[in-house]
Amino acid sequence: MHELSIAHSIVEIAKQQLTSPTERVRSIRLRIGALSCVHRDSLYFSFDLITADTPLAGAKLLIDELPIVVFCPNCEALRELPGIQSFTCPACGTRTADLRQGRELDVESIEVVDEGHSVNTPTSHMVTAEARARTSP
Amino acid sequence: MIEPRILEVRTKILKKNDELARAMRAEFQRLGVLVVNLVSSPGTGKTALLQETLRRMVEAGWPAAAVVGDLETDNDARRLAQSGATVRQIMTHGMCHLEADMVQRHIADWDLGSLEYLFIENVGNLVCPSSWDLGESVRVALLSVTEGEDKPLKYPNLFNTADVAVITKIDLAEACEFDRSAALDNLAAIRPGIRVIETSAKRGIGLDVWLDYLRQMRERMMN
Structure with missing residues (x-):
């Protein structure tokens, strides 16, 4: 189960990319070489386990497998x-x-969404619309 | 609404370990310490080989020490300390491999400058240790004649990262019907050109070749 250690390192790298507390990680793209000895299901399992209740919760691991x-x-x-x-x-x-090629074990990219924006903006529209409905005759 | 952003990271997942290991290797090399990482499945005979290696090194006046990783117990460290060499146990408490910082922490108070050889006996496991650089100059994959000739094919990841393969318990080869040429061929398939040393720690077979190999590797490192 060295996938747990690998998952910890992935989380550490991803967290460093976050710049505000409202940001969430939606997906992480990995490049994994055929010789790197990573068992996918163990990695998914470990990642989900350690990211619960963090900004990475529910993030997808997208794995590009590289042949030798x-x-x-x-x-x-x-x-x-x-x-x-x-x-x-x-x-x-x-x-x-x-x-x-074949020993790669890399984080290629991270997809981040700022929920402070994506949630609040439509919510404030709704509030405005509701408020307008209430005040209208 | 803000769209998701894709951040190009392009980072090695084990970058932190790799960087520490690289710094450790540079320091070991500067101090003239050949660091040897021994990897195999449990029961291959890492400890037996190391015990005999340390005993001979101490006897010959080659300053050597060892750290040994196991999930639990300091049995191996106590066994190895009988050689007279400095030995320290790393108990991983369930972790299946050693990482560079674990080695660093366990040798922090050692006078490395007084050493010429430092052995790291990894946790008995043919899968997990292969991804972690421990700052070693030589990675040794061990294979015993009791395990079967096809071990390299079953665990190519580990054998492919090894600098040298040591076949252990060669004195039992006949009893185990060990197919030597198949084993050598499998090793060559996974790691073409790999040096293979055949040993028996119990009978003292091949140990001169093994010690000579280590001495040569140290000389090469120093030049």
């Missing part, structure tokens, strides 16, 4: 591997340890 990409010295080209079981060039069969 190696550099094949024989083909002199970047090659995407179909799995994580064999570091072998799928085109020519050369073994290569030159990993170029």
